[in-house]
Amino acid sequence: MAVTGGPTPKAVQVADALREDIKSMKPGDKLPSQRELMERFGFASQTIQNGLAALRAEGAIVSAGNLGNFVSDGVPTSDVHDEIKEIRSQVQALTERVAALEEGSAPGGS
Numbered sequence: 761m762a763v764t765g766g767p768t769p770k771a772v773q774v775a776d777a778l779r780e781d782i783k784s785m786k787p788g789d790k791l792p793s794q795r796e797l798m799e800r801f802g803f804a805s806q807t808i809q810n811g812l813a814a815l816r817a818e819g820a821i822v823s824a825g826n827l828g829n830f831v832s833d834g835v836p837t838s839d840v841h842d843e844i845k846e847i848r849s850q851v852q853a854l855t856e857r858v859a860a861l862e863e864g865s866a867p868g869g870s
Contacts, residue, residue: 767814770803774811782820787833791821793826813846 761775774794778791792800796809810830815821821829 770801770807770812771810774803774808775814778811778815779820782815782831785831787831787832791829791831791859793828801816806857809850813850816846 774797778797781791791797791812794805794808795810797803797811798805801808811819812823815827816823819832819834822832823842823846825842851862
């Protein structure tokens with residue numbers, strides 16, 4: 761039995777909105793930067809990353825590392841190197857968040 765009527769998770773909102781944007785784009789078109797998406801949606805970086813990850817998993821977009829995300833040509837990719845880069849990026853983001861949290865909870869920290 762599926763639960764319905766609850767609030768839509770923010771990452772799903774991002775993915776849904778970008779899915780609509782992609783419908784009017786061509787393969788190879790660049791999506792807005794993560795910072796631009798954060799400003800557009802008002803969500804945290806990790807939320808935007810999760811929305812983009814969902815679209816990558818669907819094959820709707822492909823990541824070109826620091827160059828950004830692009831509309832896929834519909835041909836599925838299974839490039840392990842891209843997946844490793846994505847995992848490293850997420851680990852780095854989590855590492856930075858943990859460091860910031862630990863710094864804030866240290867005695868005398870603000």
